[in-house]
Amino acid sequence: MLLPKFDYNAPATLDESCQMMASYGDRAKLLAGGTDLLIALKKKTLTPTQVVALDRIDEIKGFCSDQDGLFLGSRTTAAEIAESDLGPAGRVLSQAAAQVGSPLIRNLATIGGNLATAMPAADMAPPLLALQASVVLQRVGDQREVLLSDFFISPGEQVMLPEEIMSMIVLPRLPEGCGGAFEKLGVRKALERSIVSVAAVISMADDGHTIQGARIALGAVAPTPMLALDAAAGLSGKKATAKNFAAAGKIAAQEANPRGLRTSAVYSRLMVEQLTIRALTRAYEATKL
Ligand SMILES: Cc1cc2nc3c(=O)[nH]c(=O)nc-3n(C[C@H](O)[C@H](O)[C@H](O)COP(=O)(O)OP(=O)(O)OC[C@H]3O[C@@H](n4cnc5c(N)ncnc54)[C@H](O)[C@@H]3O)c2cc1C
Structure with missing residues (x-):
């Protein structure tokens, strides 16, 4: 063609x-x-x-951090993110970036493009939702910051105006004791869009066992990447145990809204449940690093 x-x-x-x-x-x-x-x-x-x-514009490439958080240029590639140490919680994003397509695709694919296409299965969207990210949208004489949870509208559609350019993705600084993990299910191991993906970020109280807060985000199981708000809220103040993670998995499966396009809705929900348990377990392990 x-x-x-x-x-x-x-x-x-x-x-x-x-x-x-x-x-x-x-x-x-x-x-x-x-x-x-x-x-x-x-x-x-x-x-x-x-x-x-956008490839000549250096100001939207790479990332930097300060006391407020991490600022990722929209032109940063999946390969660059996959190879970066973004800390115990930010690791959820590096893990997702490492599973985009193949090495060739990751060398080209950018985080801005992954969000702007607004595909339900975009792998970098769930970790960014779980990390409470926002995006900076730029046009002549104006700049606005939109929470990623308000960004997606429907498959392939988001809130950007035709003349707007996404310049940056902002990740607020998370408290000490946070950990994150990403889980993806595809048919093949490489060059595969997600059938289900789950990103989890949890923060622990000082005792190291009580969950202070959690965020769980799901990919490919609704018209847009989505937060599983009830599953996450149910973990607050609870101990980080297999039983509590299993309960959160069940709630997340109910919150998912799979369209049954690439696999049956029943299978998608079952996989949401299992991947949520795995992601929470690994996110908890990451809080101890
Ligand atoms: C073989 C193959 C395998 C793939 N596997 C995966 C996978 O496993 N997981 C996954 O998530 N994706 C996958 N993808 C999809 C794709 O690689 C990603 O969505 C990629 O991140 C898109 O980024 P890009 O820089 O290539 O965007 P582009 O193709 O350059 O642009 C995509 C869209 O975003 C817009 N856009 C780009 N940057 C900006 C910006 N800064 N501001 C505003 N609009 C912008 C463009 O105008 C265009 O409409 C795969 C694609 C292929 C071809």
């Missing part, structure tokens, strides 16, 4: 790319790693006349 004709733009700064998106409007598409966009262009499901490439 050949690519259709379009003008290729390669701005060097975020300001310049915002100017271009403002003048082209919905005739333009942003190009990050291209792993999703180039397929859509070839299949002609997207037909922009202008493509605005």
Whole structure:
């Protein structure tokens, strides 16, 4: 399949790319790693006349941290995130990034593109939901920060305006004693979109056994990546035991809303239950690191 004709733009700064998106409007598409966009262009499901490439813009690559949290440039690749030490809780994101596609895909695929495509199975969305992430959206003369839990609307649809560019993903600093873990089920071990994925982050009280707070996020089992709020709330103040994790798994399975597209809804719920137990168990182990 050949690519259709379009003008290729390669701005060097975020300001310049915002100017271009403002003048082209919905005739333009942003190009990050291209792993999703180039397929859509070839299949002609997207037909922009202008493509605005982000690869020359250094200000949206890599990450840094301060006392408020961690700031990830949207152009950071899955490979870079997979190879980074983001701490005991942030590890949930590195683990998810390490399971995106294949080494070739991970070298290209960016975190911004993974969120912007808004696929229910986007692997980096559940860990970011569990880490209470927000995204910074930029356009000429304006910048807004949107909680990731308010970002997704439906499969392939999110709240961004056509002229907006996601510049950064913000992870608030979590308290000491937090741990995170990611679990994914696919048909194959590589090059496989998730059938079910679960990310869990828990924080422990000073005694090391009582759960202070938990966040559980699910992928591929609802029209958008979602938080399992009831399952997480039920763990607060409880001991980190197999019995309590099993109860949380059952609640998460009920909260899931699988569409039964790639596998039956019954199987999806069973897998949510099991992967939630595993993710919570590993997240608890990570709090001791
Ligand atoms: C073989 C294969 C296997 C895959 N396996 C997985 C997998 O296991 N798990 C998984 O989660 N995904 C998988 N994917 C999907 C894909 O790799 C990811 O969604 C990837 O992270 C998309 O990022 P990208 O940089 O390539 O985005 P692009 O393809 O460049 O862009 C995707 C969309 O996001 C928009 N966009 C990109 N960056 C921004 C930005 N900064 N601001 C606003 N909009 C932006 C683009 O305009 C476009 O509409 C796979 C894809 C392929 C081809």
